[in-house]
Amino acid sequence: MTNAxxxxxxxxxxxxxxxxxxxxxxxxxxxxxxxxxxxxxxAIASLFAxxxxxxxxxxxxxxxxxxxxxxxxxxxxAASRGFDMFGTMVKSGDFDRLLLRPRSTAxxxxxxxxxLRRIGRLIQGLIVFSWASYTxxxxxxxxxxxxxxxxxxxxxxxxIGLMIIQATIxxxxxxxLELMNTMTYGGVETAQYPLPIYRIWFRKFFTYIIxxxxxxxxxxxAILERGDPMGLPVILQWVAPLICIIFLIVALQIWKIGVxxxxxxxx
Amino acid sequence: MPKIANHTSSLAIxxxxxxxxxxxxxxxxxxxxxxxxFGTQFFWGLIRVMIFEAFYRSxxxxxxxxxxxxxxxxxxxxxxxxxxxxxGADPDIRAMVRSGNVVYELVRPTNLYFFWYSRAIxxxxxxxxFRALPMFxxxxxxxxxxxxxxxxxxxxxxxxxxxxxxxxxxxxNLLNIxxxxxxxxxxxxxxxxxxxxxxxxxxxPLLFFPDWAQATLNILPFRYILDIPFxxxxxxxxPEEIWYHLPFQITYLIALxxxxxxxxxxxxxxxxxxxx
Numbered sequence: 001m002t003n004a005x006x007x008x009x010x011x012x013x014x015x016x017x018x019x020x021x022x023x024x025x026x027x028x029x030x031x032x033x034x035x036x037x038x039x040x041x042x043a044i045a046s047l048f049a050x051x052x053x054x055x056x057x058x059x060x061x062x063x064x065x066x067x068x069x070x071x072x073x074x075x076x077x078a079a080s081r082g083f084d085m086f087g088t089m090v091k092s093g094d095f096d097r098l099l100l101r102p103r104s105t106a107x108x109x110x111x112x113x114x115x116l117r118r119i120g121r122l123i124q125g126l127i128v129f130s131w132a133s134y135t136x137x138x139x140x141x142x143x144x145x146x147x148x149x150x151x152x153x154x155x156x157x158x159x160i161g162l163m164i165i166q167a168t169i170x171x172x173x174x175x176x177l178e179l180m181n182t183m184t185y186g187g188v189e190t191a192q193y194p195l196p197i198y199r200i201w202f203r204k205f206f207t208y209i210i211x212x213x214x215x216x217x218x219x220x221x222a223i224l225e226r227g228d229p230m231g232l233p234v235i236l237q238w239v240a241p242l243i244c245i246i247f248l249i250v251a252l253q254i255w256k257i258g259v260x261x262x263x264x265x266x267x
Numbered sequence: 268m269p270k271i272a273n274h275t276s277s278l279a280i281x282x283x284x285x286x287x288x289x290x291x292x293x294x295x296x297x298x299x300x301x302x303x304x305f306g307t308q309f310f311w312g313l314i315r316v317m318i319f320e321a322f323y324r325s326x327x328x329x330x331x332x333x334x335x336x337x338x339x340x341x342x343x344x345x346x347x348x349x350x351x352x353x354x355g356a357d358p359d360i361r362a363m364v365r366s367g368n369v370v371y372e373l374v375r376p377t378n379l380y381f382f383w384y385s386r387a388i389x390x391x392x393x394x395x396x397f398r399a400l401p402m403f404x405x406x407x408x409x410x411x412x413x414x415x416x417x418x419x420x421x422x423x424x425x426x427x428x429x430x431x432x433x434x435x436x437x438x439x440n441l442l443n444i445x446x447x448x449x450x451x452x453x454x455x456x457x458x459x460x461x462x463x464x465x466x467x468x469x470x471x472p473l474l475f476f477p478d479w480a481q482a483t484l485n486i487l488p489f490r491y492i493l494d495i496p497f498x499x500x501x502x503x504x505x506p507e508e509i510w511y512h513l514p515f516q517i518t519y520l521i522a523l524x525x526x527x528x529x530x531x532x533x534x535x536x537x538x539x540x541x542x543x
Contacts, residue, residue: 028454036461043471050330050475051322178303182310189314197321202313 004107011111033120041066041128044192057194060135061224067129068148069191069216072155073184074122080160082112086167095262105259106164106252138223147219147238154241155215159184161244161251162210168251171258183210191216196229203230211247214240282377287385294393301397304349308398309405312345316410331474335413336501342412343497344469346402347428349395350435350492351469352460356442357386364446373535380528383443387436416502423506427496430516435492437523438463444527447534462487468494488519 019026044066048059086109089095098108138144166180187210195203195217207213207230214236221228222237316338323334332340355361360383363369372379406412415421438459445456466473466489473484473494484490495512498504504512 025454029457032454032457032461036465039465040470043465043476046475046477046480047322047471049477050328051326052328054318054321054325056325178300179306182307186307186310186314189311193318193321198314198317202317 004103007103008107008111011108012114015111015114030118030120033118034124035120037070037121037124041124054193055197060132061226062193063128063132064136064224065194065216065220066192067125067127067132068151068220069155069188070121070125071129072152072215073159073188074118074125075152075156076159076163077121078115078118079110079156080163081115082109083160083163083167085112087170090170090262099259099262106255109167110160136224143238144223147223147241150241151215151219154244157248158211158215158244159187161248162187164248164251164255168255168258171262187212211240211243214243279377279381283381283385286382287389290386290389291393294389295396297394298397301394304394305398305401308345308348309402312342312402312406313410315341315345332472332501332503335411336503337472338411339413339501340468340472340497342402342406342410343500344493346399346406347395347493348469349398350391350431351463351467352391352435352439352442353464355456355460356439356446357383357390360386360443361446369447369538373538379535380440380524380531384436384440384524384527387439387443388432391432391436391439413501415500419506420499420502423504423509424496424500426509427491427499427512427516430513430520431492431496434488434516434520434523435463437520437527438488438492440527441523441530444531444534447531447538463489463492466490467492468497472497488523491516491519 044062045059054062098105101108162180162183166184169180187206190198190206191212195206195213218232218237218240319334319337319341363372372382375382403412407414415424441459442456466484466487468490473490476484495504499506499509
């Protein structure tokens with residue numbers, strides 16, 4: 001286990017070094033990313049300037065949800081680029097090489113590349129999150145800080161799990177499924193607003209099937225000390241993010257089934 | 268002499284049309300991708316529609332557009348998303364620049380700009396065929412997407428849509444040309460496609476941006492790709508105002524094509540082909 005972790009760190013170090021070879025390009029790309037997400041947030045802010053609130057949630061409160069989910073997603077996105085590339089690896093037969101090495105395939109793919117330019121999203125998420133926490137004047141306590149950390153961690157687990165499932169499908173289709181982006185990118189978009197604004201079937205989908213509510217909406221209720229119109233037990237707000245760790249473990253098991261099923265394309 | 272010139276120019280146009288239709292038919296082959304794309308866009312449309320519905324439930328203050336108008340606007344955006352070059356340049360041209368095969372493009376007895384431009388038009392239209400139609404049907408039947416209120420409105424929409432395609436293809440072609448500058452071109456290309464993404468009306472209808480931003484949005488060409496055509500569709504802009512907007516669309520189109528031409532000439536001049 002420690003050996004695997006050391007190897008993973010080594011992979012990441014290599015990846016960072018190789019990306020730093022093109023420093024100007026790196027800076028420009030991450031700045032571009034920051035600009036895009038920045039203006040996208042400005043668009044949300046201008047909606048609030050016109051509508052004042054969305055079902056009782058004000059801009060800083062929505063910004064809190066927004067910051068939290070974007071931080072989680074930035075971590076997940078940076079760490080799972082290998083799974084993102086997986087469809088093309090299956091097609092070209094490059095995946096065979098991974099199978100020859102005496103390490104788990106999931107580890108090798110996770111360490112494939114730490115995409116640094118995703119740092120733009122992380123910085124922007126942190127800025128929005130800090131602004132929201134400052135404006136809302138949250139009474140921080142140890143349990144609340146713990147909740148923020150497990151919410152981010154759980155969120156990252158959820159998105160990595162989703163990306164692994166998306167990649168696993170490629171074992172059968174040899175094509176990565178664009179439709180799964182609705183769960184990842186679509187999930188981020190959804191979680192930027194409080195869940196009760198959506199239609200009931202949609203809410204249920206993102207609570208019980210994809211446990212998105214567990215890493216964003218529910219813990220935020222506890223931190224912002226708001227009531228839950230959906231009426232879920234309060235204790236859930238404090239432990240819900242941990243459910244996503246189970247989600248990731250399940251995703252890894254599905255991945256293993258996929259690897260066993262794998263047949264090289266032969267190219 | 269004039270007769271020959273005429274003959275060659277009509278030949279050239281024929282060859283561009285041939286390039287366009289070949290590329291168009293190739294791109295039509297990707298039915299599974301189109302179907303997946305439709306599913307994704309439909310989902311996005313649904314999220315956006317629900318967000319706006321919730322906003323409209325939360326206020327009684329007058330807004331720049333009615334709730335029904337915004338909903339149709341969102342569905343139009345999802346139906347014609349392919350007009351935004353958010354996936355960057357033409358992948359085939361990218362591969363040619365990487366491999367060096369781009370020099371073969373220079374040998375062709377056609378104008379390279381318009382050769383690539385014809386491909387760009389196909390790229391901005393073909394993938395939309397299997398996405399726009401189902402979107403109109405699904406969103407129209409189940410999710411409150413309206414049809415244009417009358418014939419003049421529909422005509423004004425179609426005219427501005429045609430130029431939207433041409434403008435969007437000219438921007439795509441700038442992305443293609445920026446590939447000639449590999450690394451730095453990639454950054455600039457990303458910047459251009461991001462600007463198109465942000466200021467065409469896909470994230471929110473442009474009228475919802477703050478009032479102080481409106482003047483800037485109005486002088487940018489990006490609103491002519493989605494925002495203005497969609498507002499013609501809704502009847503939000505009266506159809507007779509096409510005579511006001513059309514000259515702007517044509518001017519932007521000419522400016523973008525001219526700029527593309529110049530930059531392409533510069534790019535070719537500094538192109539070094541490695542033999543071997």
